[in-house]
Amino acid sequence: MKNITILGSTGSIGTNALEVIRNKSSEFNVAAMSAHYNHKLLIEQIEEFKPSYVSIGTQNGYEEIVKKYPDLEVYLGNEGLKKLGTLDEADIVLTAVSGAVGIEATIEAIKKEKRIALANKETMVAAGDLINNMLKKYKAEIIPVDSEHSAIYQSLLGGKKDEVNKIIITASGGTFRGKTLEELKDVRVEDALKHPNWSMGKKITIDSSTLCNKGLEVIEAHQLFNVPYDDIEVLVHPQSIIHSMVEFNDMSVIAQLGVPDMKVPIQYAFTYPDRVSNKVLESLDFKTLSSLTFDEVDNEVFKGVEYAYLAGRTGQSMPAVYNAANEIAVDQFINGNIKFLEIYKVIKNTMDNHELHPVNTLEAVIKADSWARKEAARIIKTYVK
Numbered sequence: 001m002k003n004i005t006i007l008g009s010t011g012s013i014g015t016n017a018l019e020v021i022r023n024k025s026s027e028f029n030v031a032a033m034s035a036h037y038n039h040k041l042l043i044e045q046i047e048e049f050k051p052s053y054v055s056i057g058t059q060n061g062y063e064e065i066v067k068k069y070p071d072l073e074v075y076l077g078n079e080g081l082k083k084l085g086t087l088d089e090a091d092i093v094l095t096a097v098s099g100a101v102g103i104e105a106t107i108e109a110i111k112k113e114k115r116i117a118l119a120n121k122e123t124m125v126a127a128g129d130l131i132n133n134m135l136k137k138y139k140a141e142i143i144p145v146d147s148e149h150s151a152i153y154q155s156l157l158g159g160k161k162d163e164v165n166k167i168i169i170t171a172s173g174g175t176f177r178g179k180t181l182e183e184l185k186d187v188r189v190e191d192a193l194k195h196p197n198w199s200m201g202k203k204i205t206i207d208s209s210t211l212c213n214k215g216l217e218v219i220e221a222h223q224l225f226n227v228p229y230d231d232i233e234v235l236v237h238p239q240s241i242i243h244s245m246v247e248f249n250d251m252s253v254i255a256q257l258g259v260p261d262m263k264v265p266i267q268y269a270f271t272y273p274d275r276v277s278n279k280v281l282e283s284l285d286f287k288t289l290s291s292l293t294f295d296e297v298d299n300e301v302f303k304g305v306e307y308a309y310l311a312g313r314t315g316q317s318m319p320a321v322y323n324a325a326n327e328i329a330v331d332q333f334i335n336g337n338i339k340f341l342e343i344y345k346v347i348k349n350t351m352d353n354h355e356l357h358p359v360n361t362l363e364a365v366i367k368a369d370s371w372a373r374k375e376a377a378r379i380i381k382t383y384v385k
């Protein structure tokens, strides 16, 4: 029996993870779970999965849960999230919160030498240098959950590290694939939230439409697999059937394919190196696929990938700045305060104004992240009439 902590159990990844666990209750048990605002759903999840610990982001949610479950250990806010990363009872910590808020809990889980099933890509982007240093010291392991990185992780098992020629990360191209700059000037939030293949949280769905999700994934891949940026390629593949590939130096390409369903990489991160059946997982029926197509990224229109390569190659604090500026810009786009294409301006202007520094400590990561959030907010004020 594997005991699992789910950070962000009420989100898209969190609820998919619970669906995996629900249908494999002989193998998995929920040790702890967390939510931010949605204490109603968290209470339903407590009823069903009976964790020993929970954490919630709001005071009123905290009070309601404490009153309802006097025997449950209940924690509040960021400290609560961190505490859930440290529990002796958990074998695996699934980090499924959205944004850089996942960094500290992940670090706590590393110190406790857990297996981390990592969905929260922003952690690896903003704090990758620090996390990689920590992984040299602590016997923790990170198994990626992000579908592309799970695919790369699985493909890499087909050869040796020094035999890798390049990594090819596939991208759906997002909801606005094929659109011109003119057509994107006035797009609405509702349009950006229509992902062609995946049902996901709001932030990552907007990131997919700007291709900043792919940008974050390029940096995530560099940090997870220690592959130089020159050997990481992004390829538009609108059907999202090939989840990513690795080309080896004998020109063999190993890919991982499957229906677009996050339950597959989530369960793999729980069971690796084993694979187990689960009735909620669907078979890929090749006969229903009319075609698998591939294209280049339109870098003239979608700047998310180009700016990520710039941030990644610059290194040090720049990836954290790219990430934080993007988080602020996406939030302000969702709230109707900036236009879609202004997301790119916010990221680029914030990066241009940044003074680089190393990010080998948590304090340094927080410094870069906080600076970029303030700078991005300042820049946005100059756009709002």
Ligand SMILES: NC(=O)C1=CN([C@@H]2O[C@H](COP(=O)(O)OP(=O)(O)OC[C@H]3O[C@@H](n4cnc5c(N)ncnc54)[C@H](OP(=O)(O)O)[C@@H]3O)[C@@H](O)[C@H]2O)C=CC1
Binding pocket: 007, 008, 009, 010, 011, 012, 013, 014, 034, 035, 036, 037, 038, 039, 057, 081, 095, 096, 097, 098, 099, 101, 119, 120, 121, 122, 145, 146, 147, 198, 199, 200, 201, 202, 203, 204, 262
């Ligand atoms: N969804 C997907 O298919 C994929 C997601 N990912 C990555 O996984 C992560 C989660 O994505 P997704 O599930 O879509 O996101 P969602 O927005 O659906 O869920 C986010 C979860 O985190 C909680 N949360 C949000 N903000 C905070 C905070 N400040 N403090 C504590 N908890 C918080 C939410 O709680 P509440 O519900 O209470 O607000 C919710 O449980 C992201 O990093 C994303 O990039 C990667 C690949 C695929």
Ligand SMILES: CC(=O)[C@@H](O)[C@H](O)COP(=O)(O)O
Binding pocket: 146, 147, 148, 170, 171, 172, 173, 174, 198, 204, 207, 208, 209, 213, 214, 262
């Ligand atoms: C499911 C997953 O891993 C997402 O990151 C997904 O890949 C988003 O799709 P695109 O960013 O390719 O549109």
Ligand SMILES: [Mn+2]
Binding pocket: 146, 147, 148, 149, 217
């Ligand atoms: Mn992905």
